[in-house]
Amino acid sequence: WWETYTAMFGASIDNNPAPGNKLGGLTTIYEKSLGAIAKAGTTPLNGVVGYGERVTTKGFVHMDTPGYDPVSVTGQVAGGCTIVVFSTGRGSAFGFKPAPSIKIATNSTLYANQEPDMDINAGKMLDGISLDELGAEIFDTILAVASGEQSKSEKAGVGEEEFNPWIMGAML
Numbered sequence: 001w002w003e004t005y006t007a008m009f010g011a012s013i014d015n016n017p018a019p020g021n022k023l024g025g026l027t028t029i030y031e032k033s034l035g036a037i038a039k040a041g042t043t044p045l046n047g048v049v050g051y052g053e054r055v056t057t058k059g060f061v062h063m064d065t066p067g068y069d070p071v072s073v074t075g076q077v078a079g080g081c082t083i084v085v086f087s088t089g090r091g092s093a094f095g096f097k098p099a100p101s102i103k104i105a106t107n108s109t110l111y112a113n114q115e116p117d118m119d120i121n122a123g124k125m126l127d128g129i130s131l132d133e134l135g136a137e138i139f140d141t142i143l144a145v146a147s148g149e150q151s152k153s154e155k156a157g158v159g160e161e162e163f164n165p166w167i168m169g170a171m172l
Contacts, residue, residue, distance in 0.1 A: 020090035032067070039087065051166050052078035069094055070164035073101075078165075083145055085138070093117055095159030100151045102141055119152050 006012055017026040026032050040060060047057035048064070052075045055061050063079055065072040069092060073084055077099045084099050086092070089106040091114050105111035108123030119141055125134055145151050153159055 024089055049079060051075040055079045055081075066166060068164075070096075070162045071166050073099075073162065074164050075166060083142060085142065087122070088118075091117075093153075093158060094162065095151075095153030095156070096162045097154075097159040100145045101153045101159060102138075102145055102151050103153065104138065117152055117156060117158070 003012070017029060017032045021032055026035070040062075043060045045062060046059035047055070047061040049055055049061060051063065051065050053063070055063070063076055065075045069086070073081075073086075073094075073096050076084070077096065082099055084096055084101040085104065086094055086101055087104040087106055088094070089110065091105070091110050092103075093114075094103065095101045102119045103117065104120045104122050105114065105118040106122050108121055108127065111118050111121035111123055120134075120138055122134060125131065
C-alpha cells in the first residue's frame with residue numbers, strides 16, 4: 001500500500017533504501033524491510049499498533065511507522081517507549097529526549113570514528129566475540145541506562161531537536 005500511498009502525492013519510495021543502505025549492499029526497500037524483521041529476533045509477535053498508539057501488550061509489539069528515524073522514534077515514545085535501542089551502520093548522531101537512546105555501531109570502524117557518540121560496538125563480533133556475549137553487553141547497557149546511567153547521547157546533550165511527528169502525507 002505504500003507504493004499506492006506515495007503515488008497519490010506524485011512520489012515514489014525509490015529513495016528508500018537511503019544512499020547509505022545502498023552503499024551497504026541493499027538494493028530495494030523490500031531487502032531493507034527483511035533486515036528490520038531479522039533484527040526483531042525469534043520472539044513471537046504479540047501485537048501490532050498504529051503510529052503513536054499506546055502499547056498495552058507486553059513483549060514484542062510492532063508499530064507502523066515510517067523508516068525515517070526521528071519520525072519513527074517520536075511515534076514509539078508517544079506509544080510508551082522509555083528507552084530507545086538504535087543500531088546504525090553509517091553513524092546517525094541520534095538522541096531523543098525524554099527517552100534515552102542507546103546507539104549500537106554495527107562495525108568497529110564506525111565505533112572507532114564516533115566512539116564518543118556510540119554506546120556499543122557490535123563490530124566486535126567480527127573480531128570473535130560471541131552473539132551471546134554481545135547480547136549480554138546490550139542487555140547490561142539497557143539495564144544500566146534504565147537504572148539512571150546516562151547514554152552517550154545524553155552525556156553529549158543530543159536529542160532535544162529530534163521530536164518529529166509523522167506529517168500527513170508521504171514521508172520521503
